[in-house]
Amino acid sequence: xxxxxxxxxxxxxxxxxxxxxxxxxxxxxxxxxxxxxxxxxxxxxxxxxxxxxxxxxxxxxxxxxxxxxxxxxxxxxxxxxxxxxxxxxxxxxxxxxxxxxxxxxxxxxxxxxxxxxxxxxxxxxxxxxxxxxxxxxxxxxxxxxxxxxxxxxxxxxxxxxxxxxxxxxxxxxxxxxxxxxxxxxxxxxxxxxxxxxxxxxxxxxxxxxxxxxxxxxxxxxxxxxxxxxxxxxxxxxxxxxxxxxxxxxxxxxxxxxxxxxxxxxxxxxxxxxxxxxxxxxxxxxxxxxx
Amino acid sequence: xxxxxxxxxxxxxxxxxxxxxxxxxxxxxxxxxxxxxxxxxxxxxxxxxxxxxxxxxxxxxxxxxxxxxxxxxxxxxxxxxxxxxxxxxxxxxxxxxxxxxxxxxxxxxxxxxxxxxxxxxxxxxxxxxxxxxxxxxxxxxxxxxxxxxxxxxxxxxxxxxxxxxxxxxxxxxxxxxxxxxxxxxxxxxxxxxxxxxxxxxxxxxxxxxxxxxxxxxxxxxxxxxxxxxxxxxxxxxxxxxxxxxxxxxxxxxxxxxxxxxxxxxxxxxxxxxxxxxxxxxxxxxxxxxx
DNA sequence: GAGAAATGTATTATAAGTTAGACAGGTAGC
DNA sequence: GCTACCTGTCTAACTTATAATACATTTCTC
Numbered sequence: 001x002x003x004x005x006x007x008x009x010x011x012x013x014x015x016x017x018x019x020x021x022x023x024x025x026x027x028x029x030x031x032x033x034x035x036x037x038x039x040x041x042x043x044x045x046x047x048x049x050x051x052x053x054x055x056x057x058x059x060x061x062x063x064x065x066x067x068x069x070x071x072x073x074x075x076x077x078x079x080x081x082x083x084x085x086x087x088x089x090x091x092x093x094x095x096x097x098x099x100x101x102x103x104x105x106x107x108x109x110x111x112x113x114x115x116x117x118x119x120x121x122x123x124x125x126x127x128x129x130x131x132x133x134x135x136x137x138x139x140x141x142x143x144x145x146x147x148x149x150x151x152x153x154x155x156x157x158x159x160x161x162x163x164x165x166x167x168x169x170x171x172x173x174x175x176x177x178x179x180x181x182x183x184x185x186x187x188x189x190x191x192x193x194x195x196x197x198x199x200x201x202x203x204x205x206x207x208x209x210x211x212x213x214x215x216x217x218x219x220x221x222x223x224x225x226x227x228x229x230x231x232x233x234x235x236x237x238x239x240x241x242x243x244x245x246x247x248x249x250x251x252x253x254x255x256x257x258x259x260x261x262x263x264x265x266x267x268x269x270x271x272x273x274x275x276x277x278x279x280x281x282x283x284x285x286x287x288x289x290x
Numbered sequence: 291x292x293x294x295x296x297x298x299x300x301x302x303x304x305x306x307x308x309x310x311x312x313x314x315x316x317x318x319x320x321x322x323x324x325x326x327x328x329x330x331x332x333x334x335x336x337x338x339x340x341x342x343x344x345x346x347x348x349x350x351x352x353x354x355x356x357x358x359x360x361x362x363x364x365x366x367x368x369x370x371x372x373x374x375x376x377x378x379x380x381x382x383x384x385x386x387x388x389x390x391x392x393x394x395x396x397x398x399x400x401x402x403x404x405x406x407x408x409x410x411x412x413x414x415x416x417x418x419x420x421x422x423x424x425x426x427x428x429x430x431x432x433x434x435x436x437x438x439x440x441x442x443x444x445x446x447x448x449x450x451x452x453x454x455x456x457x458x459x460x461x462x463x464x465x466x467x468x469x470x471x472x473x474x475x476x477x478x479x480x481x482x483x484x485x486x487x488x489x490x491x492x493x494x495x496x497x498x499x500x501x502x503x504x505x506x507x508x509x510x511x512x513x514x515x516x517x518x519x520x521x522x523x524x525x526x527x528x529x530x531x532x533x534x535x536x537x538x539x540x541x542x543x544x545x546x547x548x549x550x551x552x553x554x555x556x557x558x559x560x561x562x563x564x565x566x567x568x569x570x571x572x573x574x575x576x577x578x579x580x
Numbered sequence: 581g582a583g584a585a586a587t588g589t590a591t592t593a594t595a596a597g598t599t600a601g602a603c604a605g606g607t608a609g610c
Numbered sequence: 611g612c613t614a615c616c617t618g619t620c621t622a623a624c625t626t627a628t629a630a631t632a633c634a635t636t637t638c639t640c
Contacts, residue, residue: 008298009598012481015491019480027403034616045599050617066617067606082473112315171537180528180539183372186476186494186519188309191332201332202302204476204494207313207519210528229476229497238470238500247461249470251541299628324586335629340587356587357636 009044014052016042021061021072028074032062035070081136082235098137103162104196105131108150111222115147118211119219126150127222130161133196140197141231147222166221167212175220182210184234187226197228204229299334304342305492306332311351311362312520318364322352325360371426372525388427393452394486395421398440401512405437408501409509416440417512420451423486430487431521437512456511457502465510472500474524477516487518494519 017038020026032038035053039046053070056062063071111119111127121127127147134142146166148154156169171177189203197205206227212220227233238249307328310316322328325343329336343360346352353361401409401417411417417437424432436456438444446459461467479493487495496517502510517523528539 008301011298012491015478016481019482036616047600048598051597053617064617065607067615068608069616113317114315177530177537179530179542182526182528184474184496184524185313185370186496186517187313188305188494190306190310190314202305202492204478206474206476206496227476233473233475235471235473238472240467240469247467252469326586337630338628341627343587354587355637357585358638359586 009042010048010051010055013038013042013044013049014055017052017056018059018061021056026072028072030072032070032072081141081232083232084234084236100135100138101162102133102135102140103130103158104133105129106158106161111147115222119147119149119222120217121149121219128154130166132161136231139231141228143193143196143226145224149219152220166223170220176214177212177220178215180210180212182208182223184208189226193226197226199228206232206234299332300338300341300345301490301492303328303332303334303339304345305490307342307346308349308351309494311346316362318362320362322360322362370520371431371522373522374524374526390425390428391452392423392425392430393420393448394423395419396448396451401437405512409437409439409512410507411439411509418444420456422451426521429521431518433483433486433516435514439509442510456513460510466504467502467510468505470500470502472498472513474498479516483516487516489518496522496524 017032026032032053033041035046035049039049042049053062053064057064061073063073065071107129108126109129110124111121111129115121115127116123116125119127127149129145129147132144132146133140134144148166148170152170152175155173156164156166160169167177185207187205187207189197189199189201189205191201193199193205194201194203199205206229208223208225208227210221210223210225212223214220237252239252240247241250242248307322316322323331325336325339329339332339343352343354347354351363353363355361397419398416399419400414401411401419405411405417406413406415409417417439419435419437422434422436423430424434438456438460442460442465445463446454446456450459457467475497477495477497479487479489479491479495481491483489483495484491484493489495496519498513498515498517500511500513500515502513504510527542529542530537531540532538
């Protein structure tokens with residue numbers, strides 16, 4: 001009879017206030033209620049409220065001015081890297097930002113059942129697994145676990161992996177890559193991933209699972225990618241197509257040649273020049289630790 | 291100098307293990323590592339691990355057999371709803387599953403700066419904000435916050451909102467919807483969202499922010515959606531296009547007419563008939579409290 | 581049956597979170 | 611200047627969470 005307790009009021013209040021700042025009604029520059037008011041509102045002590053505010057201050061979300069009050073800091077919108085759904089990294093290179101890769105693991109393993117199933121492996125068939133972390137300007141933003149069937153003929157070395165995209169290596173080896181299927185979800189950072197990405201355990205992550213097939217339908221690559229949402233997000237433009245009554249969104253297919261940006265929004269509002277102060281921003285670790 | 295502490299390890303481990311059971315590598319029926327192993331892995335004491343396992347047992351996710359071990363309970367695999375990036379709900383209807391909507395809030399507000407900027411509102415211009423929760427077969431899976439400029443001519447009522455998609459209502463009102471831009475990220479559940487979706491505070495969420503414009507570039511709708519990743523995920527098929535040397539992924543544009551499924555994977559492995567053993571489960575809050 | 585390994589249970593000690601209160605000092609309004 | 615209100619800091623007592631052990635019981639393997 002483990003009676004689920006209700007601990008950690010400070011964190012609860014921290015999350016609550018953070019939500020109000022990021023998504024909710026608290027405008028940048030506005031003043032928060034006094035610490036005593038907040039304490040009364042949520043039925044906790046002032047010390048507890050202060051702990052929550054401390055964390056918000058560490059996150060850089062608020063500005064505390066003694067005698068005056070606590071204010072929502074302005075300009076705390078750190079834009080994450082934006083990627084479209086196709087070739088994620090071409091953007092970055094265009095922007096002149098330097099990306100690098102750290103190879104954490106390189107081994108031949110018996111894949112998990114789900115990976116084996118997705119790739120269509122025979123029972124007991126092994127796969128080459130590599131774990132990589134991708135960095136931009138020295139800051140890690142993605143954790144990639146890839147599985148490639150051993151029988152595909154893995155012709156690349158560890159050094160190759162650290163310098164070239166895996167798909168490029170496969171295509172160089174003569175593997176024809178035709179189609180893929182991927183799904184996007186969210187999950188929490190475990191110990192390994194948290195350390196590799198410089199996060200706290202339990203931080204939210206974007207997850208992407210992609211399975212790539214060759215023209216015969218043979219599984220070629222299984223990718224499980226985890227992204228820091230404060231540094232990476234998916235972006236896409238949609239157009240409304242179809243007849244009335246069956247209208248739907250369709251993604252805008254971009255030409256293979258790189259283009260600066262679709263940049264279509266011609267809103268004329270005074271703020272329209274600042275197209276998207278996307279507030280999503282997830283920073284929640286107070287201590288990156290390790 | 292409040293040194294950020296490390297609270298609630300038990301809950302953290304509970305969330306992590308739950309994530310591994312639901313999305314991660316732990317197959318149903320498989321045995322978890324021993325309590326001591328888990329304790330060592332996460333650097334906590336066995337008591338703490340046991341607390342986490344207690345909660346997982348309450349959730350019905352695991353099965354503890356004294357002397358034998360702790361096992362992932364079978365039959366938890368509730369497939370998440372799979373949506374493509376365009377018309378998320380058409381799938382569901384096709385599948386014959388019943389979705390419903392709960393309207394949590396309906397008001398005219400001064401939108402936050404980020405929303406106002408995205409929609410291109412004049413300073414001080416108000417917007418109609420509605421907060422809805424969407425359910426499938428009675429289980430909530432998404433939390434939607436939409437903003438529509440007041441001047442657009444909001445011709446729908448609260449009752450309309452609870453029964454029809456917002457975009458449909460707008461188009462019925464004569465608003466021409468042409469293009470949109472959206473980005474996908476991840477975040478943690480705050481108190482409000484957690485309660486609305488039946489989650490613990492701190493659970494991971496998929497977040498989608500979409501801005502819709504009419505042909506003149508005027509903002510029409512701002513959508514901020516949060517999805518339970520165990521019940522909802524984005525899925526898309528990609529094809530490799532472009533010349534050698536500049537190959538990239540492009541999404542497969544689907545026809546407006548509903549089609550059962552692309553279903554391309556013709557892998558012949560014995561497990562290929564079970565293409566996706568995605569294990570999932572639902573109930574997880576022990577106490578929604580307050 | 582012996583032994584290893586697992587969960588179930590209990591005890592004690594330490595660490596951490598919370599509360600309540602008091603006081604100092606800064607800021608703004610009257 | 612006075613007052614009200616705010617944050618910053620501190621103390622003391624209390625409650626809860628976690629750690630470190632030890633030991634019993636069940637299960638599986640050999």
